Amino acid sequence: MNSNDSTSDKIVFAHIMKTGGTTVAQWIQRHYERSEILSGASGWKELKSMPRHVFGPIKFVRGHFGSGILDVFGKHNGFAAIALFRDPVERVISHYWHLQHAADDMRFPFAKEPGFAIEDFLEHPQLQYIVSNYQTGNCSAVLGAEDDPAEVAQVSEETWSVNIDVAKSYVDRCEVVGITEDLSGFIAALSSRFGFYPDYKLRKQRSYRQPTSLSEPTVSRIRRLNEVDLELYHYAKARAAEPHKHYLLGAPANPNSVTPGGAINWRPGMPYWGTGWSDLVADERNGHIWSLQSTASMELAVQQNESYTLVFSLCRFVAAFQQEGFSLLCDGRAVTAVPLAAPLDGGGQMFVAYLGYAERAKLTIGFKVSRLLSFKDIADDPDHRKRGVALSHLTLLSCGTRPPA
Numbered sequence: 001m002n003s004n005d006s007t008s009d010k011i012v013f014a015h016i017m018k019t020g021g022t023t024v025a026q027w028i029q030r031h032y033e034r035s036e037i038l039s040g041a042s043g044w045k046e047l048k049s050m051p052r053h054v055f056g057p058i059k060f061v062r063g064h065f066g067s068g069i070l071d072v073f074g075k076h077n078g079f080a081a082i083a084l085f086r087d088p089v090e091r092v093i094s095h096y097w098h099l100q101h102a103a104d105d106m107r108f109p110f111a112k113e114p115g116f117a118i119e120d121f122l123e124h125p126q127l128q129y130i131v132s133n134y135q136t137g138n139c140s141a142v143l144g145a146e147d148d149p150a151e152v153a154q155v156s157e158e159t160w161s162v163n164i165d166v167a168k169s170y171v172d173r174c175e176v177v178g179i180t181e182d183l184s185g186f187i188a189a190l191s192s193r194f195g196f197y198p199d200y201k202l203r204k205q206r207s208y209r210q211p212t213s214l215s216e217p218t219v220s221r222i223r224r225l226n227e228v229d230l231e232l233y234h235y236a237k238a239r240a241a242e243p244h245k246h247y248l249l250g251a252p253a254n255p256n257s258v259t260p261g262g263a264i265n266w267r268p269g270m271p272y273w274g275t276g277w278s279d280l281v282a283d284e285r286n287g288h289i290w291s292l293q294s295t296a297s298m299e300l301a302v303q304q305n306e307s308y309t310l311v312f313s314l315c316r317f318v319a320a321f322q323q324e325g326f327s328l329l330c331d332g333r334a335v336t337a338v339p340l341a342a343p344l345d346g347g348g349q350m351f352v353a354y355l356g357y358a359e360r361a362k363l364t365i366g367f368k369v370s371r372l373l374s375f376k377d378i379a380d381d382p383d384h385r386k387r388g389v390a391l392s393h394l395t396l397l398s399c400g401t402r403p404p405a
Helices: 021-029 044-048 067-071 088-101 118-123 125-131 134-138 164-173 180-194 216-225 227-240 320-325
Strands: 011-014 060-063 080-085 176-179 263-266 273-275 295-301 306-317 327-330 333-335 349-357 362-368 389-401
Touching: 011 021, 011 067, 021 060, 021 180, 067 164, 080 164, 080 180, 080 227, 088 118, 088 125, 088 134, 088 216, 088 227, 118 125, 118 216, 125 134, 134 164, 134 227, 164 227, 176 180, 176 227, 180 227, 216 227, 295 389, 306 320, 327 349, 333 349, 362 389
Parallel strands: 011 060, 011 080, 080 176
Antiparallel strands: 263 389, 273 295, 295 362, 306 349, 306 389, 327 333, 327 362
């Protein structure tokens, strides 16, 4: 498929902070066109400032909205809700470390001061909605009310006054429910329901947690502060354990399938099946995605017994010497990637590789580097995420059918 629209269903994901939602959302985003993702708002304040006409093409909504987002993007306009919950004690501890170390979250600067202990976190009056039943508060919006959900008096942007019955009702409205402690099960359920490519090797995103050893009294206090959240967590956990009620009709469709002319043309921002890639990095050109594993892959649907040539562009490595250890794989075997003579505008390089005949109706292309690096490794840069190569273009071309034996 090379159109400007994905075939994926509409999904709304009211991401609760520190449950693993960023990791899941980035994986889901691979299945949508960039224009189909609500990327201009991650909370109510941003959403309210957006003109409503931009919502037309949106098919994936994620952010810290709380369950009230279903009044805007809900079943009434074709959206299926999904939800992810975490053991409340673990979530509270994770939120403490987030406020300590997340440089882009300055809502509570006092939480970043040296000596601000988790006991201080549990006691601070401004943080009570975070440390006590935060997940239930996220799910406590009364849906279908006439009031604008963003205008209703709330504890914070994403939380409402805690109401376990309303929260359970919200869980019941969700088509797929998961728990962080079984993220693979959540991925499997989403893949079964929506036809996604199941990637069970997702790297944690925005995790700041340090080794933590808490006293039993502190853990007991967190439990007391989250008795309602514990009830909701066990309710969601039981729902997640139920057999899947929704199944795909037929096999899921790979968004990158050869056209009748035998070609696939992919650019970052288009949907894809694969593993080991970052979210889209937009730039003045077409953007790129980074490999985050030693071998990142992309799966292409092809015609069996056809031969294919691959043309692809790498806009950069973290460090130039990584190119010396770069190799291209096709279904696990090394193939020769020949660099074309002329470098791309702004740097980077285009390569061409003959892949041979497809033994199956798919080709798995691997982009391998011998060493991952972070920008912090080579410069005075706070970015410590390990990366390999930045992929900015991929084209597959048919070269003919295998002659009869």
